[in-house]
Amino acid sequence: MNKLTDRQRMVLEYICESIQDRGYPPTLREIGLKLGIRSTNGVNDHLRALERKGYLTREDMKSRTLRPTDTTLRIVGRGASSISSTREEHELVDVETTREAEAANDDMIEIPILGRVAAGLPIEAIEHHGGDTVRIDRMLLGRGARGGDVFGLRIQGESMIEAGIHDGDYVFVRKQAQAARGTIVIAMVGDEATCKYFYPESTHIRLEPANASIAPILVPKSEWRETQILGVVVGVFRKI
Missing domain, CATH: 2.10.109.10 (Umud Fragment, subunit A)
Structure with a gap:
């Protein structure tokens, strides 16, 4: 796998922490605020790099769809089994419930x-x-x-x-x-x-x-x- 930069690792760790703590990944704005990245374009640059390197997957143009890959869970290490379990549970959430949660997201x-x-x-x-x-x-x-x-x-x-x-x-x-x-x-x-x-x-x-x-x-x-x-x-x- 391609090596991560320090900032890419920080983005990846924050995504994993969010999934572990809250059950869903952060928005682009939340990532930017957490890591001091001023624009969502800057956040997207890091996310695209993580996707290219095989550490992250996401669906086009949809909120809350950032997902660490199995490689990420091994590399990041922190709470890997918990994150994996949370991810599986999150994927089973009823579609309508997910849409309601997204609709409530003012971001x-x-x-x-x-x-x-x-x-x-x-x-x-x-x-x-x-x-x-x-x-x-x-x-x-x-x-x-x-x-x-x-x-x-x-x-x-x-x-x-x-x-x-x-x-x-x-x-x-x-x-x-x-x-x-x-x-x-x-x-x-x-x-x-x-x-x-x-x-x-x-x-x-x-x-x-x-x-x-x-x-x-x-x-x-x-x-x-x-x-x-x-x-x-x-x-x-x-x-x-």
Whole structure:
């Protein structure tokens, strides 16, 4: 197995302690507060490293799913049999009970995934609504984020790649009809929607891509309506 850094060992030990003491693993925010890691991205970097090295498993985008592997239980040592037993018991907990416990966790926010949106030529904004949701740490969306204010869309196309938004990524969108100049928005163009930078000009609205090879979309101001902005992009998620 790959060697752990001191900080990775501390993260791993805290996860094991939490499972042993409370019966479930900590949130990203709890790990950050415990170990003095300022951002959840920093915590995620350590967790991804632990996953790559085979010391940890977790389910995508779900709260409370961090699990030490058998290798971890041998390496960490502290309370290994107790942790293993707790883990087995935790996995048998009724699904509805688990969901209720997660819903009570103020650190997490549930985001509905509504469909796909173009980062290229406009496509239909809401292709389907299968009831899919994801749960993420509230810190990733800003302190004032609420579940009913934010929805998720899957990006199709590569016009925003220079902004770090790639084909297949998920964007989290805060519902609002107005946007500051230069922010990334989900905007309606006719009956379709697209993900672009928003630039109001004197005679038109410029929806600017983040890809030098793609031209902007220009909408005359006489044809632009305030309701054409569906929301502002506040977060991006990519499966690795």
